[in-house]
Amino acid sequence: MIITGLIVGLVLGFVVQRGRFCVTGAFRDLTLTGNTRWFSALIVLIAVHSIGLFLLNSFGVITLEAAPFPWLASIVGGLIFGWAMVYAGGCATGTYYRAGEGLVGSWFALIFYALFSAVMKLGPLAGFTEGIRGITLDNGSLQASTGISPWVFVAIIAAIAIWLTVHHARKLKTPMATLPPRKTGLAHLLTEKRWNPFATAVVIGIIATIAWPLSAATGRNSGLGITTPSANLVGYLTTGDTQLVDWGVMLVIGILVGSFIAAKASGEFRVRVPDKGTIIKSIIGGIGMGVGAAIAGGCTVGNAMVSTAQFEYQGWVSMVFMIVGAGIAAKVSIKPKKSQAAAPAAESRTV
Incomplete structure (x- = not known):
């Protein structure tokens, strides 16, 4: 039942x-x-x-299918998406949850992200997307190209994850100052207490694992995904084709609603209208995210969280170039602002 997609989305959005x-x-x-x-x-x-996916695959609950590596699309799409998400002010899930918080700039970014995902995947540029993604290399995963069991790579990334967790835990010995709690028990934990990023990562990883068999049960042999469901949602709204409404569409609707519920419960929901420049950047960023994610075959969820967990080259290469694209955009759009802000301060100190 595709309603499970809505439930998973509600939890993930929260x-x-x-x-x-x-x-x-x-x-x-x-x-x-x-x-x-x-x-x-x-x-x-x-x-x-990764641990969850390969356990499910080993027990025959899901089937992880091998796919070729669209190397050119991964590079080009990753660069575009990485650059665009900085201008949009958030990645795919970040844009969804910020829209749920009432950020009008994220509303624009989300609308144009979904719209241009549809243009690239279902509309007039679908042929271009299919063409660039058709430039591939065989053996699109580490295990396929090396012949090594995927559990070796699972063990390696698990060891790295443990080391990183311990490393950052040692650096955060002093707790951050927080306001006195207004709630107690579970209510305080869910709606008030600051969440640890590593604990959040573990919870999202578990949700992503649960999502796969629930999605596969509806005939969609995939897990979490934002770009294609967003495109399908636009396709449904413009054509009325109910076949486009699948588990993934229910997922993204759930993410938006779940993040709204979380924002309201924590007192963080507020409609915030940005200036004209920010709105324009959000629109440009949303367009770029839609184009980049469609070309790359996924956003920071489909590639940087799901494809990477399967040790597919598409996911890892796309993520690397997303980092490069984000770095370029950040240095171009953020550093000048900092230097401009620092200039008046420096002048005031010399008076």
């Missing part, structure tokens, strides 16, 4: 909003500040998801 889990910041910080905390949390998520 978790990513409360955990503030957005890959944009993780990729941006790598190049701007060298901070690896959020990127390390992403590695933990991939490790948890």
